[in-house]
Amino acid sequence: MGIYKDLGRNPGVFRVLVSQLVARFPFGMLSIVMLLHMQHAFGDYTSAGIVLAAQSVGQAISGPLTSRLMGRLGMRRVLSVTSIICAALLTTIAFVHLPLLIVTSLSFLIGITTPPVTPAVRTLYPRIVPGNQISALFSLDAAAQEIIWVVGPVVAVFVASQFGTVAGLCVAAAFMVLGGAWFISSPAFDKVRIPKARSRFGAVLRRPTVVIATTVTFFFVASFAAIEVAIVRAFAPAGEGAGHASLESGIVLAVFASGSLVGGLLMGHRAVRPWSLLLRVLVVLAGTLACLVSLNIWWLATVLFIGGMGTAPTFAAVSSMIGVTVKFSETAEAFGWIGTGQLVGVATGSAIAGIAIDASGAEGAILVSGGLLTIAAIIAAATTRWIPDLKGKDIEPPPETSTLTIPLP
Template structure:
């Protein structure tokens, strides 16, 4: 663990890490608060699904666009503007009852103006620590983000149930503004200037590693969305065991243990030197734990096998960050992370949709099986692309140099 102690000796590292976690905390709250708020306001979960879908579409579009804008306009202007606009739109939905079509349009704008915190911070990280420590920082970041997905829904449900969904949306907006300001005002940000990319939007997809990271991220996150839905269904009366009563609490415990495994895995294994086969091994660990969940839906069994699967989760996300950072030019890393994020967002929607169909036809086991199949596809993608992945053994993680055409006048 000494490597994490060494990270703290670099000025500004932990401030950036914790401030970006606070700025991203609303992302763990918004889905469930919007679901509850729209259902109460319009009387149907189907309408809530429409609003959430439009928000996801807007967020998927904004990933590459807002990330690229940071190279043109600077990080602070883009982050400050999107944070404020997004927070204001959340407050509008909280207190103004509008026709569903207009509300869905506002939700689309919320997605479109989602602050690009993740691409920004992962672009900043290489400037904060030496290349030899970057893998550990990516790993710590991937492990720490589990706090968002464990505490976010808990805070969302507590605030919404005690004080109302409108208050819940305001709390999410407050986190977005306060956390965003803390992150934006970090001195480290002023020292990072992203060079303007010389190529058009989407040109970064010519990097094989960006395509690989986006596709792998899509299937990886889709698998998580599917198994989460399966776990919730298993303890809400939809499983063969007929669980009821404390179902939501039990599913929360299982998912928290899953996230706890990811946290442990990120801290213990995630900083290991990345080899071309490392991504495959980390995905395989998650696959083993997920497939074992097919054996039984007993809460203790699920906690044990999903903790095992969780050990590979944060390390896999850390590997994706390291792959992008070590193979993409610095001027294009923000956009690259934007595309990777878009792949993951689409994966959430696709995984949830597949899980819903599977649960309707086969019960909770169907969603867990769908998750297993998605992870098999994910592992296959990582396996067939091993030759395109970097070997970072004994190497510092550094982006390739910026190169361009230089005109030399003839004498």
């Protein structure tokens, strides 16, 4: 654990870590709050799924584009504009009751203007700590990310159950604006500038590690969205319908988050080996499938804590893979594609799980989560040849230039 203490000796590291966590926190809230808000407004999960799907399409388009723009316009400018517009759209949906078609259009725009915080911060990391500490910082970031993806829904459930879904959307918008302002004001932004990428847009997808990371995390995060919806449905108050949340579901999701935090701190900083990604996904899969045994709160809390221990280490492995195989000028775009995969995964997982709940209840959504994780495990197993072996190596990006061989006359 001493490696985490060493990180504190680098000026501004923990400010960047905490501020980006606050700025990204709404991403973990939105899928659940939007699902509950739309179900309450239109009376079914299918309509909610349509709205979330529109948001996912917008995010799929914007993720790599806004990340690429940071190299041209600057990180602060892109983050500021997108945060303000996205928060304004969320507030509009919260307070104005609109037809489904218009709400779907606004949800698409929310996806388009999603602030590219993740690619920004993971581009900063390799420039604010030495190479031998980047793996530990990625691990700590992965543990923090689990606060977003798992504790975020806990906050969403609590606010929605106590104050309503309008308040939940407003809280998400507030986190987005205030957290974004705190993150953007970090002095680290004055020291780092993303150089303009020389390659064409999308060329980074030729790198196998980027494709692997994007695909695996899509299914991985989609499974979390599905299990979260399943937990909310399993503990919906009797007689109030599935569109209402309960504190029991928040407790279970909090335990899930605790398992991820523990796993990230204990194992996430370990060097990535070719089989690391698969083994970590399998831990989560085992915990998820065990949920089918019983919907008892104590059983779910126990198995999800165990499964959660593989979550943060999986994200740490993905970040390390990218950090060592992608040029610095292309890092933001690479993480943009990965972030798109994760954000689209959240919306897609929630949408599919919502349909499954309408058909067969909480167990259906758990099966959806398990199926998504199984696909992620298969992909990780089939791509081990492209996953780097980082044992005993520092995390350093490849050089921006390559050797040019000139033939002799």
